Amino acid sequence: MTNIQSGTAGSLLLPVVAAALVDLDGRVLLQQRPEGKSLAGLWEFPGGKVEAGETPEAALIRELEEELGIAVPHACLAPAAFASAGLGERHLLLLLYITRKWSGVPRALEASALRWVRPADMHGLAMPPADRPLIGLLDALI
Ligand SMILES: Nc1nc2c([nH]c(=O)n2[C@@H]2O[C@H](COP(=O)(O)OP(=O)(O)OP(=O)(O)O)[C@@H](O)[C@H]2O)c(=O)[nH]1
Numbered sequence: 660m661t662n663i664q665s666g667t668a669g670s671l672l673l674p675v676v677a678a679a680l681v682d683l684d685g686r687v688l689l690q691q692r693p694e695g696k697s698l699a700g701l702w703e704f705p706g707g708k709v710e711a712g713e714t715p716e717a718a719l720i721r722e723l724e725e726e727l728g729i730a731v732p733h734a735c736l737a738p739a740a741f742a743s744a745g746l747g748e749r750h751l752l753l754l755l756y757i758t759r760k761w762s763g764v765p766r767a768l769e770a771s772a773l774r775w776v777r778p779a780d781m782h783g784l785a786m787p788p789a790d791r792p793l794i795g796l797l798d799a800l801i
Pocket residue numbers: 675676677696697698702703704705706707708746751753787788789790
């Protein structure tokens with residue numbers, strides 16, 4: 660398997676995976692980035708960077724366990740959309756998955772807060788710039 664972090668793309672691309680957890684009312688879980696981190700205070704999809712040697716799905720399953728304390732089976736991660744945006748000196752490639760099934764109740768283990776939001780209501784929230792194009796896509800998919 661080719662590692663997206665190596666080769667001619669070099670260190671420019673930053674692969675990040677994130678999940679839109681969807682509840683029975685069609686709301687999506689967002690988490691607030693804590694103080695002391697980049698983009699602190701903004702509402703984002705749970706997830707994080709893909710580490711060397713990890714598949715995107717393994718990275719997302721790990722991040723959801725670390726950040727929310729939930730277990731998501733690989734089969735319940737449906738590829739949904741992506742975003743591509745400049746991020747400082749790097750270039751963010753954000754892969755967004757949709758999941759409707761998980762084990763456990765999400766808790767804010769790393770974020771400062773969690774909230775369930777309908778995609779249409781995300782337009783009024785402070786979110787990372789890269790996430791903006793994902794809102795309409797999510798609205799159409801959920
Ligand atoms: N998890 C997540 N990350 C996002 C979203 N949108 C977005 O631009 N990002 C960016 O993608 C990167 C995700 O890495 P991360 O969540 O593991 O960040 P981190 O706190 O470990 O690293 P950091 O301390 O450099 O911010 C961050 O730079 C974050 O700002 C999103 O919706 N979810």
